[in-house]
């Protein structure tokens with residue numbers, strides 16, 4: 294089975310300890326000893342799943358996560374769900390008791406098929422005829438896979454196994470789709486959500502249209518990208534009212550003004566479907582194709598000033614946001630996001646957590662040239678706050694040279710993560726690594742406002758809910774992150790000012806480190822309102 298996984302392109306495996314999965318554990322170690330894969334062990338299966346997800350994201354290979362039977366399997370569900378919504382190749386190989394024990398009160402025995410509901414599932418009977426064929430077939434699907442393997446005693450191998458070097462599988466080459474032709478036509482904007490890719494930027498530049506690109510779109514660069522687009526789409530914004538057509542690419546998830554724009558009855562929506570991961574759309578679509586190109590012979594856009602007006606308005610708002618923040622007496626979360634985005638160059642990679650950090654980055658990440666923009670990735674499939682520390686470690690490891698790894702999937706410079714304090718606490722167990730586990734260079738920038746500030750800026754943050762807010766939504770915790778990091782001997786640096794933060798970012802310690810930026814949460818709603826009320 295492990296040989297089949299190697300032949301299918303697996304080069305990383307994450308293992309959580311157990312007895313029932315011992316046959317697999319020994320075989321995975323044998324494969325590592327043969328230099329054919331990297332084995333990572335993690336105590337917590339939920340962290341293991343998200344570590345594997347991060348590895349799959351940047352290595353662009355299927356990654357195995359393996360565990361014992363029982364509740365361990367259910368702990369892989371969050372990462373498997375995220376893998377489904379992002380169509381990432383997560384291969385859960387779970388150990389099970391033999392079928393004859395199912396439905397009995399045998400120890401650590403439950404119905405494991407279906408525990409990972411959005412995964413292509415196969416139940417492999419003990420001693421099955423052709424496990425390799427099963428694995429090879431399973432790994433041809435896109436998205437998460439659940440291979441449930443019944444193991445029977447004895448669980449420890451009589452001798453060691455010597456795997457053979459896998460034939461390097463030709464990673465599937467997806468043929469480029471023949472693009473459909475799009476008239477230059479009306480006042481158009483291109484919305485690039487998570488995973489959109491460079492096609493969104495290229496189309497916007499072909500059409501002469503403004504590009505409204507989220508940080509993890511892979512398109513937030515070039516002269517058409519409008520940084521503070523979300524403010525320009527705000528309620529009272531004239532430019533937004535003039536939009537007649539939207540080309541939507543990738544998975545937009547960040548802001549209600551974009552959701553409202555896509556839902557407008559007077560706006561034509563053209564969908565660049567790509568690989569179809571996010572179909573069907575939650576809004577009406579007037580035209581869809583896997584690829585689009587602008588008719589070269591078409592006349593110039595109906596409104597020759599359309600792009601220039603967006604660019605000027607964007608520059609005006611950028612300047613106003615900078616002035617507003619400069620007048621703040623203390624470090625703000627917006628400045629943290631801006632400093633982190635400036636700290637990375639072309640080959641840098643930023644993993645951004647959900648909630649306010651990704652939205653602050655959406656406002657503050659000033660678009661640069663395509664040649665100088667770092668890669669930005671996030672778990673936007675379901676925007677969970679779970680597993681973010683582990684996914685960030687996995688993303689960093691997936692970039693580094695490993696067993697049998699070809700050239701870098703993405704960049705070679707440093708990896709930084711930007712996440713909130715509640716998100717960090719939710720997976721601080723991701724910092725628990727054994728003494729021989731591979732450790733990447735990774736700076737985790739934790740924006741600590743002692744709770745969940747996102748809720749302050751939503752309906753539940755309104756003054757009428759003030760009495761219940763902290764207990765139900767703010768969830769202050771008072772955790773001392775320095776002590777928490779000390780427990781795993783993770784270097785920790787607390788900063789209170791922009792200068793300190795920039796200094797910390799310029800001095801990466803090597804290995805996994807935490808830079809804690811202390812900011813206020815009690816002024817967030819009011820400051821957010823002032824930002825949203827800015828007008829070009």
Ligand SMILES: Cc1ncc(C[n+]2csc(CCOP(=O)(O)OP(=O)(O)O)c2C)c(N)n1
Pocket residue numbers: 647648649650676677678679712713714715716717740742744745746747748
């Ligand atoms: C697994 C999961 N649980 C709960 C939520 C709901 N949720 C979204 S954001 C958030 C709070 C995040 O707080 P923090 O990480 O500190 O970010 P902040 O908004 O304070 O910057 C919560 C609980 C979620 N998205 N995923």
Ligand SMILES: C=C(O[C@H]1C=C[C@H](C(=O)CCC(=O)O)[C@@H](C(=O)O)[C@@H]1O)C(=O)O
Pocket residue numbers: 547548549550648652747748751
């Ligand atoms: C808190 C959760 O997620 C919510 C976070 C923000 C979303 C939102 O409305 C952002 C508004 C904006 O920036 O324009 C909200 C939403 O999509 O409605 C998310 O539910 C959560 O419960 O996970």
Ligand SMILES: [Mg+2]
Pocket residue numbers: 713714715740741742743744745746
């Ligand atoms: Mg917070």
